[in-house]
Amino acid sequence: MISQAHKPGEGPYTTRTPRVSAALKLQRRKERDATGRFLAEGPQAVREALAAGVVLELFITAPGPAGLAELAGGGDLPPVSVVTEEAMKALAETVTPQGIVAVCEQRDRELAEVVARRPQLVAVAVDIRDPGNAGTILRTADAAGAAAVIFAGDAVDPYNGKCVRASAGSLFHVDIVRERDIDRVLNALDGMQVFATTGRGAVDLFELEPRLAEPTAWLFGGEAHGLPEAVMARAQRVRVPIYGGAESLNLAAAAAVCLYASARAQRSSPEL
Amino acid sequence: MISQAHKPGEGPYTTRTPRVSAALKLQRRKERDATGRFLAEGPQAVREALAAGVVLELFITAPGPAGLAELAGGGDLPPVSVVTEEAMKALAETVTPQGIVAVCEQRDRELAEVVARRPQLVAVAVDIRDPGNAGTILRTADAAGAAAVIFAGDAVDPYNGKCVRASAGSLFHVDIVRERDIDRVLNALDGMQVFATTGRGAVDLFELEPRLAEPTAWLFGGEAHGLPEAVMARAQRVRVPIYGGAESLNLAAAAAVCLYASARAQRSSPEL
Incomplete structure (x- = not known):
């Protein structure tokens, strides 16, 4: 992965400095979990x-x-290392690196802490495996004004590089909770209405509208198998209406439609 | 790409039969364009x-x-070739092939023909490069009940394998138009209201709602640069509201929110 060839005169070859090496390891989940850091x-x-x-x-x-000072918005800058193009190529996981990489601290929230703040809108990603x-769910939930995204069950690491990039900064805006035990999540969401999207839901999303103004948690299931039956049984099943020949929407589109239906209802003037 | 190793007793090695070879070439755009076929x-x-x-x-x-007969739904079956697992692996572009590949005929529609049918809802993908x-736009437009998806400008080939897979069958449900000249598209859409999504739109999507019941074409711009200014100038700019810290939605999410806002308005009872 790390090309060691470099032209003379390109400056010091810093790919293997201790700082760069330590940062490079954060491309692996094991190291992210162990250190609580990510890139x-x-x-x-x-x-x-x-x-x-x-x-x-x-x-x-x-x-x-x-x-750099502009990026920091007048705040303090952390330690900065200047590295070669080659080291940057190794640190960045994109084809055309943009010349800057940060080592960040993971700041997961406790489930109880997030719920205690009585959020109006929460997204729960259950068994989501694709970073x-x-x-995209982080970005869409953030845009729709959700306070938190809860990664429940056997979920991808939200600090995975591809997830961080797809979130387009939203990873730093919403509260992130990770909880393997889905029952614990559902128990904690007790004070909110909990909706599960499914092609076979009893209620049409748009028929549901007056109720969407209430505090809501949306459950979104994994790409391959959707939501487990046991989870469905503890939520209200909602169908995103399909007006054409498609069998279903993909995960990102369904999440966008549901979260924005909530956002719209929660922000409509009371007379609507 | 084509592995030629095979175990004895696996049956005839058919990767290089003339039919398979001809089909394999359809993985390239040049061949798809030349033959009007795709996989x-x-x-x-x-x-x-x-x-x-x-x-x-x-x-x-x-x-x-x-x-197979069930797949055909009682209709006639086209010629069927039985091939080796190896040939299937070459024909299928996925990691785990599902054992069946079809050679299909491209059926683009003429712009004039599509518009003449006075569609209620149309999606126009401008300069979309990612298959x-x-x-996903094909799938979401189909689900929202759009009659057609117009690929305008410098667009990806909608018959690209990745696009066909992401459409999840919707490629076969909606009318597909390809037209490089965006001005021709905008001229043809003359009888419809034309909305362009942008972060800097003057009108909030949800403020627009009563008007969304009218026949509508939604313009969605490319991933990197959005819609060209000249195109924007000929459309009404609409802003999908951002309630949180996100700068914007991604293309698929924005398309889902806009197309479903139209679908909902077009199907609401008249008194709403």
């Missing part, structure tokens, strides 16, 4: 990470992107 | 393709999936 790349993600106060360390290329889908 | 794989896509009457030829593995996004 975020590109100016947008780094700006959001700095604003959230979770950046421990920055890597930039020389000359690197101008405006792109997980990131 | 669809898996029982769901093949069932929809058979129902649409566009299947020219089928490849199955021996023993192959049971229920997964193109397929």
Whole structure:
């Protein structure tokens, strides 16, 4: 993965410095879990990470992107290492690195803490395995004004590089909860109405509208098998209406339609 | 790409039969454009393709999936070739082939023909380069009841294997138009209201609602640069509201929210 060839005069070869090596290991889940750290790349993600106060360390290329202070928005900058293009290529997981990578601190929330704040809107991703889908749900939930995204069951690591990129910074805006035990999640959501999307739901999403103004948790199931029956049984099944020949929507589209239906209902003027 | 190793006793090695070789070439755009054909794989896509009457030829593995007649829904079956697992692996572009691949006929519609039918809802994908996004837009537009998806400008080939798979059969349900000249598309849509999604739109999607019941074309721009200014200038700019910290929605999520807002408005009872 790390190309060791470099032209003379390109500057010091820093791919194997202790700092870079330690950061590189964060591309693996095991190391992320062990250290509670993860990587975020590109100016947008780094700006959001700095604003959230979770950046421990920055890597930039020389000359690197101008405006580090601008990215920090006047706040303090963490330690910055200038690295070669080659080291950046190794640190960044994209084909065309954008010249800046941050080592960030994971800040999962406790389930009880999130629920205690009485959120109006929460997304629960159950058994989501695809990091792109997980990131898209984070981004869409954030856009729709959800307070938290709960990764329940056998979920992908939300700090996976692909998920961080797909979230487009939203990982730093919403509260993230990870809880393997789905029953614990459902017990904690006791004070909210809990809806599960399914093709065979009894109630049409748009018939549900007056009720969507109430505090709501949306359960979204995994790509392959949807929501487990035992989970469905504890939620109200809702059908996103299909007006054409399609059998269903994909996960990201269904989540967008449901979360925005809630957002719209929760923000409509009372007379509607 | 084609592994030639096979165990003795696996049956005839048919990867290089003329029929298989001709089908394999359809994995390349150049060949698809030249022949007007494309590949669809898996029982769901093949069932929809058979129902649409566009299947020219089928490849199955021996023993192959049971229920070919069931897939055909009682209709006539096109010529069927039984091929080795190895040939199937080459024909299918997925990691775990589902044992059936169809050679289909492309059936693009003429822009004028589609517009003449006075559709209620149309999606226009402008400069969409990612086949997964193109397929998702097809699927979401179909689910929302759109009559057609118009691929305008410098678009991906909608008959690309990844797009066909992401469309989950919807490629066979909606009318597909391809037109490089975006001005021609906008001229043809003259009788419909044309909305363009943008983060900087003047009108909030949900404020627009009473008007969404009218015949509508939604323009969705490319992943990297959005819609060209010249196109924006000819449409009404609409903002999908962002309630949280996200800068924007991704393409698939924005399309889902907009198309379903139209679908809902077009199907609401008149007194709403």
